[in-house]
Amino acid sequence: MEKVIVVSDLYRNYASTTGIIRKQKKNVEALKGITFDVGKGEIFGLLGPNGAGKTTTIKILTTLLAPSRGKASVLGFSSFGDEKHLRPEINFIFGGERSLYWRLSAYDNLRYFSDLYKIDIQTQRERIPALLELVGISEKQHHKVETYSKGMKQRLQIARGLINDPQVLFLDEPTIGLDPTGAIVLRDIIKNLAKKGKTILLTTHYMQEADDLCDRIGIISKGEMVALDTPENLKLKYNSNTLEDVYLELMGDNYEC
Amino acid sequence: MNADLRVLISSSLLQMKQSFSRSMFKFCMVVYPLLYGFTLYMLYKDHDREQIISYVMLGSAVSSLWGTISFSSAGDINRERFMGALEIIFNAPSRFMIIMLGKVIGNTILGTASMIISIVFIVVSFGVPFTLADPFLFAIIFIIGILSFTAIAMLLSGLLTISRSTAVLMNCLDYPILILCGVAFPISVLPQWTIPFSYILSPTHFLILGRMCVKGISDYNLFSYHLLWLIGLTFLYTLLFLHFYKVIDIKARQHATLGVI
Numbered sequence: 001m002e003k004v005i006v007v008s009d010l011y012r013n014y015a016s017t018t019g020i021i022r023k024q025k026k027n028v029e030a031l032k033g034i035t036f037d038v039g040k041g042e043i044f045g046l047l048g049p050n051g052a053g054k055t056t057t058i059k060i061l062t063t064l065l066a067p068s069r070g071k072a073s074v075l076g077f078s079s080f081g082d083e084k085h086l087r088p089e090i091n092f093i094f095g096g097e098r099s100l101y102w103r104l105s106a107y108d109n110l111r112y113f114s115d116l117y118k119i120d121i122q123t124q125r126e127r128i129p130a131l132l133e134l135v136g137i138s139e140k141q142h143h144k145v146e147t148y149s150k151g152m153k154q155r156l157q158i159a160r161g162l163i164n165d166p167q168v169l170f171l172d173e174p175t176i177g178l179d180p181t182g183a184i185v186l187r188d189i190i191k192n193l194a195k196k197g198k199t200i201l202l203t204t205h206y207m208q209e210a211d212d213l214c215d216r217i218g219i220i221s222k223g224e225m226v227a228l229d230t231p232e233n234l235k236l237k238y239n240s241n242t243l244e245d246v247y248l249e250l251m252g253d254n255y256e257c
Numbered sequence: 258m259n260a261d262l263r264v265l266i267s268s269s270l271l272q273m274k275q276s277f278s279r280s281m282f283k284f285c286m287v288v289y290p291l292l293y294g295f296t297l298y299m300l301y302k303d304h305d306r307e308q309i310i311s312y313v314m315l316g317s318a319v320s321s322l323w324g325t326i327s328f329s330s331a332g333d334i335n336r337e338r339f340m341g342a343l344e345i346i347f348n349a350p351s352r353f354m355i356i357m358l359g360k361v362i363g364n365t366i367l368g369t370a371s372m373i374i375s376i377v378f379i380v381v382s383f384g385v386p387f388t389l390a391d392p393f394l395f396a397i398i399f400i401i402g403i404l405s406f407t408a409i410a411m412l413l414s415g416l417l418t419i420s421r422s423t424a425v426l427m428n429c430l431d432y433p434i435l436i437l438c439g440v441a442f443p444i445s446v447l448p449q450w451t452i453p454f455s456y457i458l459s460p461t462h463f464l465i466l467g468r469m470c471v472k473g474i475s476d477y478n479l480f481s482y483h484l485l486w487l488i489g490l491t492f493l494y495t496l497l498f499l500h501f502y503k504v505i506d507i508k509a510r511q512h513a514t515l516g517v518i
Contacts, residue, residue: 064344064515087350101275103279112268160345
């Protein structure tokens with residue numbers, strides 16, 4: 001299988017300060033040499049507790065962060081150095097209600113992001129209504145986003161993430177806060193995208209969701225990859241019936257990050 | 258239409274829609290110039306018409322323009338950061354500098370409207386006509402001044418993208434800059450040691466030149482001297498912001514300043 005995402009011995013440190021009057025500089029190691037790859041059309045799940053390094057990994061792969069050391073490439077392009085070629089081919093969706101202009105309508109948001117992705121007007125005319133239909137916001141497309149429910153905002157984020165028809169989609173806790181119906185709709189969208197050959201890397205705290213969606217799973221803790229395999233193999237290896245048991249077994253005393 | 262031009266126009270329109278839907282921005286754009294103009298008029302009401310035009314009208318106009326263009330453009334970066342939109346626009350294939358320039362142009366259009374509001378308010382409320390001895394030169398100075406303010410706004414937005422703490426600096430510098438530029442009085446009344454700081458700020462020269470155009474230019478050497486300062490500083494700010502936007506793509510990702518931590 002063609003490797004679309006390649007992460008090799010990836011490190012990322014953050015400099016932070018503690019204290020208010022006597023400030024002390026502190027170096028936080030968010031990633032400590034993780035390695036994995038994702039094949040074309042694969043749905044790959046990154047699991048781990050808060051602060052484990054999942055979002056940092058996604059941000060490096062989506063060209064939002066520079067790695068401190070190691071290699072991160074998508075579609076053969078380095079995420080730090082080849083961003084000009086990489087950015088048109090990828091997109092990301094962060095969970096929650098942010099990353100949108102709340103005082104504008106859904107239509108205006110998608111129109112603006114289409115322009116930023118240099119999508120021609122004719123394609124915009126076809127794609128924007130189709131995406132609004134896909135996420136079920138067509139009826140309220142001209143209402144201000146600030147009047148939307150949390151679920152609607154999140155569904156609009158999904159439409160925004162698909163605006164450039166990306167080859168690779170990164171989803172950071174995409175179903176957080178969605179009602180069960182909304183979550184099912186999103187999972188169906190993800191499965192359909194993978195069927196079309198799109199590569200998806202997602203993070204989630206919902207083990208059932210990861211089990212249902214992902215072809216392979218990587219579990220990271222304190223910036224290190226502690227397990228990497230298919231959900232079935234992980235369950236076999238740890239002699240567990242559910243992925244949740246595997247996760248709890250692996251985290252054990254490592255919960256505090 | 259060229260893709261960059263489309264990004265420039267849509268960013269500018271988005272900025273105007275976003276800004277105008279904020280109550281605080283409406284206050285800064287419409288109410289603040291009226292209050293500032295009223296205060297300055299009360300201070301200068303016993304002076305002659307030239308003084309009122311030079312210090313009340315131009316002063317409140319520049320203060321409104323500074324508030325909406327430079328201050329808002331800088332603040333917008335932080336707003337985008339907290340909304341989570343900064344990462345999205347940074348990640349888009351369009352050049353970040355073009356997107357930000359569009360936003361600054363949006364603010365410039367609103368800032369110019371604010372400037373006109375402040376002048377019209379004084380003309381209508383106090384019956385002082387806005388007359389210029391050299392309207393043609395004033396128009397040229399006005400255009401260069403707008404370009405200069407735009408360059409300052411781009412410079413500040415670039416600094417804010419790299420460093421979050423610039424926002425604190427920006428808030429602290431708002432009024433001192435208005436004082437140093439001599440918005441409400443000539444800079445000659447300030448202590449001598451502040452003059453170099455005044456000179457490196459282009460609004461200082463914009464105001465001096467504008468006031469010369471109101472009164473009529475008696476010394477063309479002095480006019481040329483300040484005009485050179487204004488053009489030179491605008492050029493310098495432009496070079497600086499171009500440089501900043503070149504290093505932003507690397508620095509912002511190395512120092513993780515695009516999101517909220």
